[in-house]
Amino acid sequence: MSLGGGSAYKTNAQAVLADKLAAQGLIVAVAAGNDGEDGVWMASDASLGDYTTSVASFDNIYGNYFSFSYGGVAYPYSVSEEYGEAFINIPGNVTLFPLLDKNGALSGGCDPSEYTGQNVTGKVVLVAGIMDRCRSDTRGENAVKATAAGMLVQMIPFGMGALGGVKGLPMGSIENKAGNELLEAYKKNPGDPLVWITKEDSFLIEGGGAPSEFSSYGLDGDLRSKPDIGAPGGNILSTFPTNQTGYAVLSGTSMATPYIAGANALYIQHKNSSMVQTRVEEIRRAFKNTAKISQNFGSKTFASVAKQGAGLLNVLNAIKATVAITPDHIDLLDSPRLRERLNGTVQLTLQAMGNVSESYTFSHIPADALNSYPTKNTTFPLPTPLIEADSANVVFSPSTVEVPSGGSVTVNVTFQEPTSGSADQFPLYSGYIVATPASKDGVTIQVPYTGIKGDVSMMPIMDSSRGFPNIRSYNNVTETLSKVKGAMKFDMNTTFPVFQARWGSHTPSAEIRIYDAQSNSTLLGFMNSRNMGVVAGPMGRIKNADSDGGMAIGQWLWEGEVLAPSSNATAKPVRLKSGAYKVVVAYQRKFTKGDYPADYETFDLGTITF
Numbered sequence: 099m100s101l102g103g104g105s106a107y108k109t110n111a112q113a114v115l116a117d118k119l120a121a122q123g124l125i126v127a128v129a130a131g132n133d134g135e136d137g138v139w140m141a142s143d144a145s146l147g148d149y150t151t152s153v154a155s156f157d158n159i160y161g162n163y164f165s166f167s168y169g170g171v172a173y174p175y176s177v178s179e180e181y182g183e184a185f186i187n188i189p190g191n192v193t194l195f196p197l198l199d200k201n202g203a204l205s206g207g208c209d210p211s212e213y214t215g216q217n218v219t220g221k222v223v224l225v226a227g228i229m230d231r232c233r234s235d236t237r238g239e240n241a242v243k244a245t246a247a248g249m250l251v252q253m254i255p256f257g258m259g260a261l262g263g264v265k266g267l268p269m270g271s272i273e274n275k276a277g278n279e280l281l282e283a284y285k286k287n288p289g290d291p292l293v294w295i296t297k298e299d300s301f302l303i304e305g306g307g308a309p310s311e312f313s314s315y316g317l318d319g320d321l322r323s324k325p326d327i328g329a330p331g332g333n334i335l336s337t338f339p340t341n342q343t344g345y346a347v348l349s350g351t352s353m354a355t356p357y358i359a360g361a362n363a364l365y366i367q368h369k370n371s372s373m374v375q376t377r378v379e380e381i382r383r384a385f386k387n388t389a390k391i392s393q394n395f396g397s398k399t400f401a402s403v404a405k406q407g408a409g410l411l412n413v414l415n416a417i418k419a420t421v422a423i424t425p426d427h428i429d430l431l432d433s434p435r436l437r438e439r440l441n442g443t444v445q446l447t448l449q450a451m452g453n454v455s456e457s458y459t460f461s462h463i464p465a466d467a468l469n470s471y472p473t474k475n476t477t478f479p480l481p482t483p484l485i486e487a488d489s490a491n492v493v494f495s496p497s498t499v500e501v502p503s504g505g506s507v508t509v510n511v512t513f514q515e516p517t518s519g520s521a522d523q524f525p526l527y528s529g530y531i532v533a534t535p536a537s538k539d540g541v542t543i544q545v546p547y548t549g550i551k552g553d554v555s556m557m558p559i560m561d562s563s564r565g566f567p568n569i570r571s572y573n574n575v576t577e578t579l580s581k582v583k584g585a586m587k588f589d590m591n592t593t594f595p596v597f598q599a600r601w602g603s604h605t606p607s608a609e610i611r612i613y614d615a616q617s618n619s620t621l622l623g624f625m626n627s628r629n630m631g632v633v634a635g636p637m638g639r640i641k642n643a644d645s646d647g648g649m650a651i652g653q654w655l656w657e658g659e660v661l662a663p664s665s666n667a668t669a670k671p672v673r674l675k676s677g678a679y680k681v682v683v684a685y686q687r688k689f690t691k692g693d694y695p696a697d698y699e700t701f702d703l704g705t706i707t708f
Contacts, residue, residue, distance in 0.1 A: 100129040100352035101144045106604060106638030107319040112144035120149035120378045127151045127358040129351035130325035130407075131314035137479045138404060138470050138526060139604060139639045141316040141324040151382050152324045155313040155331025155354040156392065156410050157257060159306035161347055162335050164270075167293040168194065169283035174301040175250065175270035176333075178234065178263025182342060185248060185268045186294045188222070192247050193291055195221040196281050204252060204281060208232035213244040220247050222292055224280055227251040227259070227271065233647045238264035252277025256395055257305040258333065259312065260349050273304040303333050308395035309406045313351055315468070315483075316404040316548075317526070319604030319638060319688065323427040323548045325407040326382065327389055329357035361385070361413045368417050381416075383426040387543040388415035391463060391530055399485070400465040403427075403528035403546040419541040420454045421501050423447070423533065430490075430513055430549030433521060435689065442513045446545065448499060448533065449506040457536040459498045460509065463544075464489035467519060467527040471558070474522070478561040478602035481642045488519035488527045490549065513549070521552035559685040559699050561600040564649075567683040567701050570596045572655055588708045590658055590676075595706055597625070597654045599683060601640055607686040608637040609698075612660050615678035615705045622679070623660030626671035634661070658708060678707045 101112065108114075116126045128145035130152045145152030163174035164184040177184060195218050199205040205212050207225035223246045225237060234251065241249045248268035253259050256274045263269040272280075283290065305311070310332040316324035331354030338346035365381055389409030394401050408427070424447045430436050448458065467488035470479035491514040499507045511531055519525040532544040560566055571582050572594045579596060588595050597610055610625035624634040641650045659671040683701040690697035 099126065099144055100350075100355055101142060103131070103143045104133065104638045104641065105131075105139055105141045105146065105314075105316070105318050105324075106143055107606075107636050108146040108148065108322070109636065110143045110146065113146040113150065116144060116150040117147035120147065123378065125151070125359070125362045125378055125381065127153055127355050127362070129355045130154050130316075132312045132350050133314040133641065134310070134312045135481055136642045137481045137483055138315045138468060139317065139479065140314040140641075141318060142314065143638070146318050146322070146324055149378050149382070151358055152316075152326045152407070153331075153351055153355045153358050154325040154328035154405065154407050155310040155349070155351045156328045156406075157305045157308060157310050157332030158303060158330050158334055160300050161258070161303045161333035162298045162300055163258075163347065164298055165295045165301070167295065168280055169287065169290055171279065171283070172295065173272055173276045173280070174258065174299075175272050176258045176260065176347065178238070178261040178269035178271075180235070180238075180263040180265045181268055183268070184294070184296075185270065186296050188247055188268060188292075188294060189220075190293065191291045193221050193289060194224055194280065194284055195246070196224040196284055204277065206231045207237040207240055207249070210240050210243060213240065216244070219245040222246065222248040222250060224250050224252065224277065226254060226277070228254045234261040234269065235264050236647065238267050238269055242267050250277075250280075255311070257311055258303060275304055305332070305395040308392055309401050310349065312349065313405065315402070319606070319636065321431045321548070321550060321554065322429050323403060323407070323546060326427070327358070327386055327407045327411055328392070328409060329354040329361070329411045331357070358411065361411055364413055365416060380422075383422055383424065384416040384419060385411055386426040387423050387545070388412055388419050388541055391544065394466070400463060400530075402466045402468050402526065403530075403548050404468060404526055408544070408546050415541050419543060420450060420452050421456055421458070421543060422449050422451055423543050423545050424449065426545060428531070428545060428547035430547055432550040432552060432554045432689075433515055434553050436513065436515060436549060444511050444513065446509045446511055446531065447506055448501045448509070450501050450504055453503045455501060455503045456540055457498065457500045458533040459536070460494040461532045461534065462492040462529060463532055464529040467516065467525045469519070469523055469525045471523045475563045477558040477563040478600065478642075479639070483526075486519055486525055488516035488525045488551065490514060490516055490527055490529060492529075492531070513547070515549060515551050519551050522556075524550055524552040524554060524557055526550050555687045555689050557603050557688065559601050559603045559605050559687070560683070560701065561602055562701070564600065566651070567597060567599040567703065569681070569703055569706070570598055572596045586704060586706045588706065590708045595656050597656065597681075597683070597703075599652045600650065601637070601652070601685060604636075604638050604688065605685040606636050606688065606690075607634060607692060609634045609684045610654065611682040611684055612674070613680040613682065615680045618680060621663055622674065623662045623672075625654065625656055626659040626661050627654035627656055676708060678705050680705050
């Protein structure tokens, strides 16, 4: 399943349905999402079921690409989706033009003013593709206005990502290293032409074998470990509409998910067994136990479990393994809950799956800790978390075990949260409990774990440092949104209040509460918006940017309707009479009982009159 969407809780309808299907024996693999540029908490809703496999993406090591030669060196490129063709129709003598900023580094091409005084007519512009500055269509439109012949976009920080682009303008993404080399070659000989190679060829890909930059991070709203496992999803040659060549190189967790589905079929075929209810979790456990734990590209550190899950799927190891570890992941939650859970001790069970005995020695592999809230004023998670070396202390009792043929043993694993890292910055730490076999032909098995240092009930939900939530005025005639000047009065005919919010963390209940302004304490109900429905209930975090590359903001236009707090699920919203009403935006903090207002982050927006 490739449904996309942000992350919330496993109680969402898609995840509930997926688990019900799994209970009937159906294996459900779901794309974790392509929201890696938004940072943590973004694994897709549909993948959050207890028995659903949430699939992360790894970049392919090789890829088939068109290429060009510059300065005698061949470079692959990925054609933009809107253009959909190779650059081979560009004149053979076209030259390169690196668009530079005032410091001499590659510019992003996001602002038309960057072309002022530059003659790029008939040339291919080279720009830096820093995606949080603007979208590729904006870059393309600016290049078209400057009459460029085409554009090459250097990927930041690495790889060869997908570009949307604009129709009619040849655009392609190139690797980060390639962009740097092109710039150096241009400085030596600016007049060198670009030579476009007419046939596709196979290239080693920058970042290959590591988690894809675009692949979504977990966790979910309950601090559960998602995604579950990774598969090849970056730079995958796959089928495509026949009127667009029939094949294309595509990237996304939607490409990795079919790999998992096929792997399940191969595993079942090899085991020669029918699909029964218990097999769903058994196969997922076998895959997670035997996955290859991956390092970050160009790094000696291991990628966070919140990025790669259990690691890169290895079907052969899953088939060869003779022992399974249960559970297939460990959720340490946050500091208070870690201390409450048996003083941080978790019991693992090793179960032999055949008539073979094996001895195992336990060890701990720490992975990257992700810091998304580095300062007190950070009220929205960073799009690229800071990498820290915050490592848990892990003790095994015993550290070596013998799993008898057909039998099982248990091991106690005691966790102490990292001593480094600040609890008020909520670093997400993770790692792997690894059991290494004594025999040469045995398969190493492992269990991933995740935890957060700090009390997440104190984690900021609303992006208050940027002035949210707030109220704006929408004019129905001019279709404009503006700040409210003076008293907040709306005629509810031509002018309406619009509530704006920007939340960066999950909440068990997001509410816009409407009170009688006279009594100041009588709750009339929860706001009902014509574009968003009743504003009350669990909610996942919002993205960093909207589809146009601007700041993502949740907006609710209010026409004066509320749903009474005591109404049942089938009750209809009621319209309030003209008058004055107090508005309070409230977000329940995680892991709280929901007592109002003690367990809520609240914002009194004042009184609205209509």
